[in-house]
Amino acid sequence: xxxxxxxxxxxxxxxxxxxxxxxxxxxxxxxxxxxxxxxxxxxxxxxxxxxxxxxxxxxxxxxxxxxxxxxxxxxxxx
Numbered sequence: 161x162x163x164x165x166x167x168x169x170x171x172x173x174x175x176x177x178x179x180x181x182x183x184x185x186x187x188x189x190x191x192x193x194x195x196x197x198x199x200x201x202x203x204x205x206x207x208x209x210x211x212x213x214x215x216x217x218x219x220x221x222x223x224x225x226x227x228x229x230x231x232x233x234x235x236x237x238x
Contacts, residue, residue, distance in 0.1 A: 170220045178213050182206070 180186070190205040 167220060167223070171217070174213065174216055174220065178209075181209055 187202070187205075190202045192201055194201055196204055
């Protein structure tokens with residue numbers, strides 16, 4: 161079974177990006193007593209970034225890079 165190295169590289173890059181964004185220096189930038197729509201800014205930063213990371217993981221893992229997906233899309237083309 162061949163490994164998809166591009167997908168693995170993207171997932172590792174996403175992990176490293178998440179490690180940077182969820183680390184101390186950036187978290188301290190949003191640690192203030194100000195609110196947006198009744199929610200603290202820090203909570204909004206954490207949960208919106210968390211949602212973005214999940215969506216990006218879904219996009220990376222379901223992206224049609226595999227030869228099977230390319231073959232299926234070629235068969236559907238007129």
